[in-house]
Amino acid sequence: MIEGARWRKWVFFYIPMALFLLFLLFPFYWMVITSFRPDGELYRPWNSVNYNPFWTWKPTWDHVKYLFEETLFADWLWNTTFIALVSTAISLVCGVFAGYALSRLNFPFAGSLGTGIFITYLVPQTLLFIPLAEIIRNYRLGDTPWSLILTYPTFLIPFCTWLMMGYFKAVPKELEECARIDGASRWQAMLYIVIPVAIPGILSAGIFAFTLSWNEFIYALVFLSSPAQKTVPVGVTSELIRGDVFFWGPLMAGALLGSVPVAIAYSFFVEHYVAGLTGSVKG
């Protein structure tokens, strides 16, 4: 696209791109380097002489060890994975069904129901967390994984529904009609014909929902109280800070290890994730 001299390519492409990458990726580098740095090197004032903050020659596993031996980090990882997987599964089933109904069936109030679901999609968690905390307590769900497994679908289902509607609309009506002529019931036509065609959409919705529930913070912060029940973001926040003292080594190791599962899930499905992301915006 850029014509002309070589320097133009540097000025208009390579340098801005490098700066963007530096800005976007440096915090991760900083997370990694801090995780493996001995405490003696970490807590050196920023202006001390002969201090190179960007590298260490004495990498250590101490922080990671501390995380697994002195805290319940392994439990938090398990809790987060379990909650994310189950709430994603619930949301996918609900979202696929609702998306199918809203995009391919004729029934009264279909339009207003669709709009209603779209509006709930835009309701942020911070609007409702105080009354929800009360409701969770009244249902005796407080401090259990179910408090999150049942509430996460409220922001995942609308998104899944919205995304699936787009995919279902693209499946030609004739495909379903052929199956119906061959004697399939509506239910069978949906289950064996339409849903399989929309599998890429289900994957996109699933991977996106998984990252969203892994990322959720305020509900987990408010609904869970005992250390053994916490998710990674909440556990790291509340158990690795004592008063005003931050344990930066374990904190960064926890941040790094807490990001790895979702980064791995993402790396396998980058294309699906991007499709989910852009689909969620365009509808």
Place this chain on the structure above:
Amino acid sequence: MAITSVATTGFGEPPPRRRQRIFEDERWLAFALLVPTMVLLGLFIAYPFVRGILLSVTDSRVGVPGDFVGLANFYKIWNDSIFRTSVYNTFLYTGVTTVFKLALGLWLAMLLNRNFRGKAFTRAFILLPFIVPTVLSTFAWKWMFDPTFSVLNWLMFHLGLITSRINWMGDPDLAMISICVVNIWRGVPFFAISLLAGLQTISPELNEAAAIDGAKPWQRFWYITWPLLLPVTMVVVLFSVIQTFADFQIVYVMTGGGPANATHLFATYAYQIGIGTGLLSEGAAISLAMFPILFLVVIIQLLYIRRVEVR
């Protein structure tokens, strides 16, 4: 039950039971398919919303049901100087970060819209700030902004930009700037990737035709790319505005609302009052105070999407 019995029936056989014949009626099938969604959304969105409104007109605290007090909570927060600061902060935070996210995101999207080696790889890495749990990445930023051990201070000192340390979280304005930087960092990938998807739908022939007709790069952007990208841009901006306006995590981790309650947003102040000090109804009132603005943005978004669909 219904699911398993239907699944075992072959295609050719006629549906034997009444239960299945009901699902031949589109309205019944639609109803059955929508029930789980409606139940969950009703229980955990509609009901809490009503409860929130009811809560905000009482004086209940944790463990105390409370009595009806009318709009006293709203009157109280209206006269609360910290609440007023949080309202101001929320608008500032949303406005400033949205402008930067849009500008930087659009720039990055245009950079990514070229063909270069390692494009797929770069795009995958660029999304990382958006994927990684916000709280965890915000801790990395908090560590980078640490008053004593800040790597940014080290860098600026060695570049000769500063002579004494900067206490990033100690000064209200600097703390606000730091929070905005983190939000921009997290949001730019979302803008860039969404706008890139929009850019890719614009036929390159349009640009080429304009170039042949003598349009300068800037004119091509302003008269071709920007108008065609506007629908996607609008939706992305409105989404981002809602998320940023109701943001909680970044401020909670970076400053916790400090120093001296100078960096609170709606959500963090509601948390501090409602959960921190246990004044449930006042916290609910602060949260609900976000509603009119969010509602307005949602309405704009709905109207805009309708208009685009009609066209």
